[in-house]
Amino acid sequence: MRVPIRRAWLGAALLPVLLVLVPPFASAIRYPYLVTVINQALIYAIAAMALDFIMGYGRLVSFGHAAFFGLGAYTVGILSTQFQQGAPFILGWMGTNEAFVAWPLAMAVSAAFALVVGVISLRTTGLFFIMITLAFGQMAYFFFISLSAYGGDNGLTLSLPNTIAGSQVLSSGVPFYYVCFVLLLATWWLLRRFVNSRFGRVLQGSRQNERRMRALGFRTFPYKLVAFTISGAIAGLAGALIANQSGFVSPAIMHWQQSAEFLVMVLLGGLSSLVGPIYGAIALVLLDQVLVAVTPHWEIILGPILVLVVLFFRGGIYGALSGKGDRA
Amino acid sequence: MSADGGMSAESVANKDRSDGAPVLQAIKLQKYFGGLKVTDNLSLALRVGRIHALIGPNGAGKTTALAQLSGELSPDAGRITLRGRDITRLSMPRRAKAGVIRSFQITAIFNDFTVLENVCTAVQSRSRHHFSLIRAAARDHRLLDPARQMLTRVGLERLADRRASELAHGQKRQLEIAMALSAEPIVLLLDEPMAGMGPKEVATIADLLDQLRIDHAILLVEHDMNVVFRLADEVTVLVNGAVLTHGSPMEIRGNRQVQAAYLEEHYA
Numbered sequence: 112m113r114v115p116i117r118r119a120w121l122g123a124a125l126l127p128v129l130l131v132l133v134p135p136f137a138s139a140i141r142y143p144y145l146v147t148v149i150n151q152a153l154i155y156a157i158a159a160m161a162l163d164f165i166m167g168y169g170r171l172v173s174f175g176h177a178a179f180f181g182l183g184a185y186t187v188g189i190l191s192t193q194f195q196q197g198a199p200f201i202l203g204w205m206g207t208n209e210a211f212v213a214w215p216l217a218m219a220v221s222a223a224f225a226l227v228v229g230v231i232s233l234r235t236t237g238l239f240f241i242m243i244t245l246a247f248g249q250m251a252y253f254f255f256i257s258l259s260a261y262g263g264d265n266g267l268t269l270s271l272p273n274t275i276a277g278s279q280v281l282s283s284g285v286p287f288y289y290v291c292f293v294l295l296l297a298t299w300w301l302l303r304r305f306v307n308s309r310f311g312r313v314l315q316g317s318r319q320n321e322r323r324m325r326a327l328g329f330r331t332f333p334y335k336l337v338a339f340t341i342s343g344a345i346a347g348l349a350g351a352l353i354a355n356q357s358g359f360v361s362p363a364i365m366h367w368q369q370s371a372e373f374l375v376m377v378l379l380g381g382l383s384s385l386v387g388p389i390y391g392a393i394a395l396v397l398l399d400q401v402l403v404a405v406t407p408h409w410e411i412i413l414g415p416i417l418v419l420v421v422l423f424f425r426g427g428i429y430g431a432l433s434g435k436g437d438r439a
Numbered sequence: 440m441s442a443d444g445g446m447s448a449e450s451v452a453n454k455d456r457s458d459g460a461p462v463l464q465a466i467k468l469q470k471y472f473g474g475l476k477v478t479d480n481l482s483l484a485l486r487v488g489r490i491h492a493l494i495g496p497n498g499a500g501k502t503t504a505l506a507q508l509s510g511e512l513s514p515d516a517g518r519i520t521l522r523g524r525d526i527t528r529l530s531m532p533r534r535a536k537a538g539v540i541r542s543f544q545i546t547a548i549f550n551d552f553t554v555l556e557n558v559c560t561a562v563q564s565r566s567r568h569h570f571s572l573i574r575a576a577a578r579d580h581r582l583l584d585p586a587r588q589m590l591t592r593v594g595l596e597r598l599a600d601r602r603a604s605e606l607a608h609g610q611k612r613q614l615e616i617a618m619a620l621s622a623e624p625i626v627l628l629l630d631e632p633m634a635g636m637g638p639k640e641v642a643t644i645a646d647l648l649d650q651l652r653i654d655h656a657i658l659l660v661e662h663d664m665n666v667v668f669r670l671a672d673e674v675t676v677l678v679n680g681a682v683l684t685h686g687s688p689m690e691i692r693g694n695r696q697v698q699a700a701y702l703e704e705h706y707a
Binding site (some may be wrong): 304305307309310311312313315316319320322323324325326327329330337364420 | 511513530531532533535536540541543547548549550551552556559560561563564565570571572573575576577579582618622707
């Protein structure tokens with residue numbers, strides 16, 4: 112409230128404008144690879160924002176979000192593979208390459224797994240919650256490593272990206288970029304509504320003082336479970352997008368390192384802000400691109416940066432830009 | 440889950456007042472922490488229209504008794520009934536829904552919320568629309584209007600938009616009470632509500648409790664004997680988890696055992 116409106120506005124509203132301008136800018140400087148890089152960041156941002164929703168507002172530190180991300184990617188990959196082979200898959204269904212079918216299915220599969228993981232892990236808190244989500248994440252990872260029918264360790268190649276109502280529009284970079292951009296905005300809008308709703312109040316109240324919530328008559332478990340499941344579904348959507356972008360799905364995207372990267376994106380960008388993870392994802396992807404040219408061990412540089420952010424800029428990049436850093 | 444079967448809290452309270460039967464009753468509660476007996480055969484009854492003070496020296500088991508009444512701890516033996524219905528095994532959230540609301544000795548508010556948001560959350564606990572995901576709670580007048588009224592009632596209206604963590608200690612205690620009341624309790628279990636308040640705030644809250652007595656059954660755990668003797672209709676004295684004596688404030692004041700066990704400790 113003490114934050115000047117203009118500065119807070121700058122942190123949130125400038126970003127979409129800049130993101131819209133990325134493809135024309137890239138084409139102006141004749142560097143189309145920039146679109147690919149930022150596109151990847153937008154996809155990670157969707158998953159990281161889903162993580163911020165439960166971590167920043169419900170203090171549910173999930174160390175297994177790569178599993179939901181990966182499940183979304185594998186859903187798209189497996190459906191597409193079946194479709195290409197033309198072999199009956201489940202109940203005689205041939206699979207699909209249609210985004211309007213595959214992406215909601217990816218979200219549903221991830222949501223279902225998140226529901227199961229949530230039912231078990233949400234009975235614990237703090238460190239135990241982190242460990243259980245990590246364990247489930249690694250279980251999913253090893254499951255797909257041993258799933259030789261779909262490539263096992265080597266993963267799956269998508270010969271074609273998903274179609275939208277039969278059209279191949281996603282096979283070129285710029286339309287796909289804008290599809291991801293719109294989905295990111297939609298995720299942001301939706302999660303913002305959730306956070307500010309009555310549901311969000313219960314979630315945030317439980318984060319601050321669970322005992323108080325129970326004393327007021329709230330059974331907090333169902334709220335946390337719904338939030339966790341929503342978060343898993345959105346991470347699944349991000350997974351469906353990454354499968355399309357890279358044209359490839361492998362167990363590596365379910366590894367705990369990927370989960371850790373989502374956590375880093377949230378902390379670097381700004382916890383409890385929803386917008387922050389977009390900055391976090393862009394920063395991490397760009398740092399990766401820039402620093403990897405300097406040294407293959409670029410994490411050596413990232414580590415200290417992260418320590419400094421956590422020590423001195425609790426609000427992360429978004430907090431520093433918008434002046435809301437003290438609120439986190 | 441609704442315990443009052445659709446009746447408003449007010450009409451229930453009217454009924455409770457007219458028949459004078461205990462609303463909340465604890466019958467021979469026992470609780471051990473390991474080998475230590477912290478609640479020893481405790482029985483007490485709360486009636487609408489009466490403030491029942493629970494007093495006793497430090498470590499007498501007052502807060503433990505209150506935790507069992509609110510459902511946070513479950514007794515090892517004994518029963519708790521709400522209007523004759525056994526609620527001994529009912530969890531804290533379900534008991535709260537049924538109208539048994541507690542406040543905390545150590546202030547339990549939502550520090551990151553504003554004062555108004557704190558009270559709105561408590562108001563929300565009475566409604567059935569928590570899973571509303573899209574509508575903005577900050578513009579929801581079914582939450583805001585009752586919350587603002589409550590803030591006026593406890594004297595915090597000017598601080599509505601302040602973050603709860605920024606309040607002074609006494610103001611946090613007032614907020615704590617506002618939240619308990621906003622949950623529309625029939626039974627109020629107050630754990631030292633005035634601890635740490637200044638004299639002016641104590642007077643405000645004492646007046647408020649005096650009014651609340653009309654349609655609530657109140658258990659008041661309190662150290663301030665002036666408050667107890669001013670407000671209480673009956674007093675139970677707890678020593679080492681067991682009831683030492685029970686009676687009117689006049690009787691308790693004159694009781695030598697009580698003076699020996701408790702009052703002298705304070706006023707010696």
